[in-house]
Amino acid sequence: MSDAAIVTQGLRRAFGPIKAVDGVDLAAPAGTVLGLLGPNGAGKTTIVRILTTLLTPDAGTAQVAGYDVVRDAEALRSVIGLAGQYAAVDENLTGRENLDLVGRLYHLGRNEARRRAEEMLERFELTDAANRTVKTYSGGMRRRLDLGASLVGRPQVLFLDEPTTGLDPRSRFSLWDVIRELVSDGTTLLLTTQYLEEADRLADHIAVIDGGRVIAEGTTDQLKSRVGGDLLALRVVDRARSAEAAAAVADLGSGAPQVVAEAGEVSLPVREGAALLAEVVRRLDAAGLEISDLALRRPTLDDVFLALTGHVAEAAADDGEGSESRPARPAKMRSNA
Amino acid sequence: MSIAAHRPLPRRRLWWTVADAAAVAKRNLYRYIRVPPLLLFSTIQPVMFVLLFTYVFGGAIQVPGVDNYVDYLMAGILAQTVIFGSTQTGVGLAEDMTKGMVDRFRSLPMARSAVLAGRTLSDTARNLFVVCLMLVVGFLVGFRIHTGVIPALGAVALALAFGLAFSWISAFIGLSVRDVESAQAAGFVWVFPLVFASSAFVPVDSMPGWLQAFAQINPVTITVNALRALTYGGPTTRVVLQSLAWIIGILVVFVPLAVSRYRRAAG
Numbered sequence: 001m002s003d004a005a006i007v008t009q010g011l012r013r014a015f016g017p018i019k020a021v022d023g024v025d026l027a028a029p030a031g032t033v034l035g036l037l038g039p040n041g042a043g044k045t046t047i048v049r050i051l052t053t054l055l056t057p058d059a060g061t062a063q064v065a066g067y068d069v070v071r072d073a074e075a076l077r078s079v080i081g082l083a084g085q086y087a088a089v090d091e092n093l094t095g096r097e098n099l100d101l102v103g104r105l106y107h108l109g110r111n112e113a114r115r116r117a118e119e120m121l122e123r124f125e126l127t128d129a130a131n132r133t134v135k136t137y138s139g140g141m142r143r144r145l146d147l148g149a150s151l152v153g154r155p156q157v158l159f160l161d162e163p164t165t166g167l168d169p170r171s172r173f174s175l176w177d178v179i180r181e182l183v184s185d186g187t188t189l190l191l192t193t194q195y196l197e198e199a200d201r202l203a204d205h206i207a208v209i210d211g212g213r214v215i216a217e218g219t220t221d222q223l224k225s226r227v228g229g230d231l232l233a234l235r236v237v238d239r240a241r242s243a244e245a246a247a248a249v250a251d252l253g254s255g256a257p258q259v260v261a262e263a264g265e266v267s268l269p270v271r272e273g274a275a276l277l278a279e280v281v282r283r284l285d286a287a288g289l290e291i292s293d294l295a296l297r298r299p300t301l302d303d304v305f306l307a308l309t310g311h312v313a314e315a316a317a318d319d320g321e322g323s324e325s326r327p328a329r330p331a332k333m334r335s336n337a
Numbered sequence: 338m339s340i341a342a343h344r345p346l347p348r349r350r351l352w353w354t355v356a357d358a359a360a361v362a363k364r365n366l367y368r369y370i371r372v373p374p375l376l377l378f379s380t381i382q383p384v385m386f387v388l389l390f391t392y393v394f395g396g397a398i399q400v401p402g403v404d405n406y407v408d409y410l411m412a413g414i415l416a417q418t419v420i421f422g423s424t425q426t427g428v429g430l431a432e433d434m435t436k437g438m439v440d441r442f443r444s445l446p447m448a449r450s451a452v453l454a455g456r457t458l459s460d461t462a463r464n465l466f467v468v469c470l471m472l473v474v475g476f477l478v479g480f481r482i483h484t485g486v487i488p489a490l491g492a493v494a495l496a497l498a499f500g501l502a503f504s505w506i507s508a509f510i511g512l513s514v515r516d517v518e519s520a521q522a523a524g525f526v527w528v529f530p531l532v533f534a535s536s537a538f539v540p541v542d543s544m545p546g547w548l549q550a551f552a553q554i555n556p557v558t559i560t561v562n563a564l565r566a567l568t569y570g571g572p573t574t575r576v577v578l579q580s581l582a583w584i585i586g587i588l589v590v591f592v593p594l595a596v597s598r599y600r601r602a603a604g
Contacts, residue, residue: 077444080444082440090367093371101360104360105361105447
């Protein structure tokens, strides 16, 4: 048996004309965190749904914890946990009843299901709210309960599909702590996110997904090094002239400048950034370009995404993942270095 | 890692299917405890029907050979109640689907048929409650059983079995339309002609000929006639068997259809 907890080869799945997953190869060694990073509609959820047996692939193979997702689907379900994009907990049940129900459906037996429910309530700090119906829970509490439910069956491999989408920053940070803690127990985790910072904080290995394909992968540092050095970021007052600004400073960089015209932003990879600052200002001044911001910073995964795809991590118009009822979410989140 | 070891034996599998369905049914019934208005309003409507038909239409409807209209009416009301109740099966499933519960259930090592079996089971339990309430209200407005305890219990069992069969039709519809509002609308339109173009409230003889043709083969007519025979009297065996044949027929067609819809619920 290989020590890879998740392996996929040439995974494909289409919905009508939309190729949601278009030949994906992934591998995650046991006990590691694999982050699938990409915009809305990139195919992340479809990959998760295939790996958790909710969908069958059109082509390719996938094994989770040594089980084939199609042939051994039934056995596979007893060794995985899934927390989807919406907290799949019953509003009319109390927190304790929700966890107990999931434990029973994992076939843990009455006593063990009860015991695991208590453990999860404690771990996710829901003991005080255990006897309240979920209807009274905040968004963060629901997510924690949902996460608890996905862990009731002591899964070998855990799937978290955008676990913090829609949460306020404080709830997000506290959920990150919880996730970090649980992977230190040796659980293999596959996490999808469109928050670049989230992948940066949680994942050992990141696969950047766009248009149903893996367009880059590696550790955070490896991905950042693809940008090459530091980044000189500037914003012009007149957005219409951002391309002009990019042209003015292009030859100073170690790579091509990236322009986000809607924001009037230009970012340029540079080797010796500090020494160039004065020259950049001189040139922009000479060209009559007024700037509202100029900074030198370490690249974020946001920059990596931009460098890889040529566009910012924005939501696609239609994600083609059969989830039209999914709540709207912010199109992108810029993380600050 | 041995894969064969994880495949449960057939007997064990059956046990888990039952246990899983019971767990899901229990979860569904919590809803009525936690949201009391839900049970209140789902019972007020049938009670209103008993009162309306008895006092408003009852005086105008003459059924040959029947002195007390409410004795005739109750069989129809029972059938109508379980059918209207069963339309909620599809609504509940559609709701579970949109809220992600179905995804969670489908990712668990539970029996795949248990979500549907549990839902139809809990809806049958709810129907039992409403049917009992209905009978009490019926007694208060003058309804009497003319047969005996055993046939009367048989009538309740038959009504519930009929409701269960309709629950599976409703499950198939709910899983096909996949959103709560559509399930609500789609769940009702098809039951109206079945319930009203039947012997539930008036004798089929009083309808125009073309409608009689439909009403006579309508499973609602057949079941209402069986319920009437069990509570009021008359030849029983034949109509009860016909009704059971319809119930089995509906289950044979719609259980596999609903299960296959559920399996493909994710599209």
